[in-house]
Amino acid sequence: MRCLSSSRVFLCSTLLSLAVGSAVDVNMLVILPKENSYLFSITRVRPAIDYAIQNLVQSPFNFSVKYVDSECGNMALFHLVDICLVQKPDVIVGPVCDYASAPVARLASYWKIPMVSAGALASGFAHKKPEYSHLTRVSPAYSKMGEMFLAMFRRYRWKRVALVFEDDLQERNCYFTVGGVDHAFKQDDIPIYSTVISEDMDEVEIGHKVEELKENVRIVIMCASSQNIRKVMLEAHRQGMTKGDYVFFNIELFNSSTFGNGSWKQGDAFDSVAKQAYRSLQTVTLLRTAKQKFYKFAADMKNRSRQQLNYKDDNVNMFVEGFHDAVLLYTKALQEVLNQGYSKTDGERIVHQMWNTTFEGIAGQVSIDANGDRYGDYSVIGMTDPEAGTHEVIADYYGMNGSFEVRPSVRRLWASGVPPSDESCCGFPKDHASTCKSCGIGESAVTGIVVGSLLGCALLLAFYLFRKKYRITIERRVQLLEADTECPGKMNTLQSSGFGLSCFNLKTT
Incomplete structure (x- = not known):
């Protein structure tokens, strides 16, 4: 039975539920470490998954959740194989550690089982085909x-x-x-x-x-x-x-x-x-959006950790948020695929329904790109x-x-008031190809100023001495011309004798 109108989701869900029974059974396998030193341990994440399932509105799904210890290593793959020998899960949630996620994602892709994780953040997981084709990441990759x-x-x-x-x-x-x-x-x-x-x-x-x-x-x-x-x-x-x-x-x-x-x-x-x-x-x-429902979620996580699991941890990290949103994303995609008349075993359709979509997560809007990775x-x-x-x-x-x-309200963005340059004034010592740039008063600039000042002073002094000598020379020539006019005969005699006497002295003797 196929329902094409997205506005009739609830009606289609109801009819589907009546057709197959009171609810659609969904087997969810969660692969995370038991060791509580991890921020994504079962103890920390389980309350978030329970919270998401319990708060699904008008859901026709009956979730059966099984938790296994990944040990952040090969045990993740071993547990998956053991479980699949009995019955394949409808969806795999986790693992987080990259070395645990890689083999699980490969096997999930081979068996066409949707895998949703708040981990597997290494760059290599972005290459979805052929090994990681069924992996969807609900936390931003590195x-x-x-x-x-x-x-x-x-x-x-x-x-x-x-x-x-x-x-x-x-x-x-x-x-x-x-x-x-x-x-x-x-x-x-x-x-x-x-x-x-x-x-x-x-x-x-x-x-x-x-x-x-x-x-x-x-x-x-x-x-x-x-x-x-x-x-x-x-x-x-x-x-x-x-x-x-x-x-x-x-x-x-x-x-x-x-x-x-x-x-x-x-x-x-x-x-x-x-x-x-x-x-x-x-x-x-x-970036975290401050919304009232997130504060309610955070408070509930703290209470569940203390009361149900006897674990005191006041922190809600990105893994706790991410696995909550993983449940929402998978449920949304499964609902849409079933509404189109397909089965919960159509893993490839469910995976691609989770890609290139946007939905409201517990801490704000979550957008998944066309490659199945969350925008950061x-x-x-x-x-x-x-x-x-x-x-x-x-x-x-x-x-x-x-x-x-x-942000426009920021008073101080940089320590010096302006963005720093990524270059040294004259390059870096180990970068011989660098050339000098004008980026402030450094040692070279100070040296240049001092040398320039000294040269300037020397030029001024030379100009002063030259001008003084030139003025004295002109004055002497004027005096000689005047003396030659007043007493030409005597002047010629004195000049020839080498005495430096004036006409005034000649007249008074």
């Missing part, structure tokens, strides 16, 4: 953040950058994040200087890293823990890089304070210095009150139209 940085660089005409990141060699979140940024910058052939930092680096090692940055770039993008970000900024301040001629961007992953609150204030002896250093630091994070909306946060050390949103990026917009 490459979407790269598009945001590219829009910013085009706005300020920056042409070179440094990428500083941690690499734990396990989940490698920062590695894949800067990989997405690198992928975007390749569109404009922007030269990239990359360096890796780690938690166990001391001040001397961090100092060497910062010195290398100083010798290569003016624009720095960082992905690291809040502790390492602070170390870098303190060292940058010591090396005179926080006066406005350099700018540092910190990528805050996942909108989570668990990852690090990023504050300059840590209650130690370096707080005052850190506050000064953070004037040159801006943080990039996901981001905010840039900067220190707008250097005295108090307070931060606020200074700019926003909207992925659907690719626009980077500075």
